[in-house]
Each structure stands twice: as structure tokens, then as C-alpha cells.
Amino acid sequence: MNTPDIDWGSLPFGYVKTDFNVRCTFQDGKWGPIEVSDSEYVPLHIAASCLHYSQEIFEGLKAFRGKDGKIRVFRMDENAKRFRDSALGISMEPLPVEIFEEMVRKVVELNARFVPPYGSGASLYIRPLEIGISPKIGVSPASEYMVIMLATPVGPYFKEGFKPTRVCLSRDYDRVAPKGTGAIKIGGNYAASLNAGQKAHDLGYSVMLYLDPKDKKYLDECGAANFFGIKENAYVTPNSATVLPSITNKSLRQIAEDLGMKVERREIPYEELDTFEEVGTCGTAAVCTAIGEIYDLDNKKSFNYGNGEAGPKITALYNHLRGIQDGELPDTHGWCEVIEVAE
Ligand code: PLP
Ligand code: COI
DSSP states (O other): OOOOOOOGGGOOSSOOOOSOEEEEEEETTEEOOOEEEOOSOOOOOTTBHHHHHOOEEEOOEEEEEOTTSOEEEEOHHHHHHHHHHHHHHTTOOOOOHHHHHHHHHHHHHHTGGGSOOTTSSOEEEEEEEEEEOSBOSSSSOOSOEEEEEEEEEEOOSSTTTTSOEEEEEOTTOOSSOTTSSTTSOBHHHHHTTHHHHHHHHHTTOSOEEEEOTTTSOBEEEETTBEEEEEETTEEEEEOOTTSOOOHHHHHHHHHHHHTTOEEEEEOOBGGGGGGOSEEEEEETTTEEEEEEEEEETTTTEEEEOTTSSOOHHHHHHHHHHHHHHTTSSOOTTOOEEEEOOOO
């Protein structure tokens, strides 16, 4: 297999062209065959519902090259289910879980030469998306949909890598509405977060940590990732209808239990920030990253954690998660699927 000329160790979390993407279209009331494309473009009707009314959902999952050379995809069944829930959340046609999984296998197989080597710190990011493609001017759901899965090799999401990152907090922004679309993964949520994210970047922070959109009392989403805190051997994470149910967070909660920690999923009042020994943020892109500082822009108050290094619990959680993904630790919960590729 022809290895691409990529400096895997210095890859950012960005887009790199790969060989193929896969597509599947819903037309005449049924899903068609999975098609392979080498084009980076999509032909769209000028009145397509995705362009006008944001009928768009997406997912993010990763494939890893293990020490044994095998390629493992992490928990794609969970992404398939969330993709289905997101579709239903904005009146789109849900893609059956089996087709989602088949598309993931295919896009990984076809781009296997872009799965970064073991130990590089990079992985193959798989980005499924679904769009409403039939023409609409009245505000109502499309009747035709297209699912596209692309794959691209990515490095760390935060510029600090595994070193603690700095985030800021402000009451001036809501990511989503209290009874809105926060618990599903629609493109519109990310458009609505861009100003807050830009503000954080402009001030030198990696992301904006939100408080709940209703009362501004409880910790909520952390940029495009979940928040968690550690204290007294407990892993504490928000239970909030405006937070995306992160598959990484779900996995870390299981790992925390496996490591003998308590797990609490509950409202976390802002004041509790003073009491955590370690805090972190987690997601497919963010993995499990320690937060070194949370700066409250409104009260000009800084919360500091650790001494420039990730704390012991976050380090253990990270190592365990990555160990399973790389095939170095036993996959006791059956989270990884090995993708067989003729190389
Ligand atoms: N929260 C938001 C807003 C996200 O975009 C993501 C990324 O998918 C997450 C949390 C983390 O979810 P997961 O661990 O399933 O990637
Ligand atoms: C992910 O972690 O997969 C995400 O979707 C977050 C972000 C890159 C949008």
C-alpha cells in the first residue's frame, strides 16, 4: 500500500484530502446503495433544504492503528444511534444503523493508507453527515436526503496536545436553547457557537465553557466537548438536556468505574469549580484533556488546576481509553471493531 507523504506527528485537527468518500441517498421513500466517490464536491439544488433551513446533522468517530498493526474503530454503534436520534430531532429521514456501520467500514477500508501509524498521536477521523437535498422554499422537511462519510487523518484538537488547556467562561452566550437541540448533533448548534468560540480564541483561550442556558447556575457544555471534574475519587459530569450525550464521556464513566472511582452525573453548580482537584473536557476530537485554567470573564476570576501537567486521575483515564483504542488493553466492553484490510 502506497503510504501518503504526511508528517503524522505534526498533523493538526484539520482536513487532509484522502482517496474516497462514501454516499447513500434516500429517494422515492427508500435508501439506495452505498456509492463510492473520489470527488470532494456535492452537486446541490439551489433550493435544497440543507442550504436554506439547515437540515443538516453530523457525527464524528475515529479509527486507530494499534501496536499490532490492526485498525480499530471505536464504538461506531453508538454514533450510528446518535445519528439516527439527531435525524429524528429535526424531522430528517433516519439512516438505519446497519447502513451507517457498513459505510464506516467501507470508508475506512478505502482510506486505510491514511490511518496514521501507531504512536504518532494521530488517528483517522470519520465524519458522517446527512443533508436534506430536495428543493424547499416552504419551511417543511425535505423528502430526499444524502448521507456522506468522509475520512481524514487528524492530530490533537487542542494546540497543547495532552498538556492542560485553558478555557474561559461567560454568561453572555448560549450554545443552544433550554428545550432546543443541544442533545443532538446538528450543524446549526455549531453555527450558533461560533461567536463564543471566536471570542475565547481572541482572548487566548481554547474554548468557551457555557453555563446552563436557563438559569446560568450550572456548568454545561465545554466548547464542542463535555466537561467533567474529579474530586474525592469521584468522576463528576453534568446531567443536562443541553449537553450532547458524549460517547467518550460515557466510555470514561465506565472506565472510571472500572478503575474504582465513583461516578456522579448531576447538576454541577458554578461554585463547585472551587472544589475540584482536577477538571477536564472530553469528546472524540478532544479525547480526554485536562483543563489547567478556567477564567470567568464576567467576574474576572480564575480557577486553576494542577501545575501545568494533567493530574493523576485524568492521566489514568486517558491512558486507559487510549490503551483500549490502540489494542494495548483488553477491550472488555467490546467497544472496538477491527476493520480487516488487505494491505
Ligand atoms: N459535545 C459537543 C457539543 C460535541 O460536538 C461533541 C463531539 O462530538 C461532544 C460533546 C463529544 O461527544 P463524543 O464523545 O461522542 O464525540
Ligand atoms: C467531535 O469530537 O467529533 C466533534 O464533532 C467536535 C468538533 C470537532 C465539532
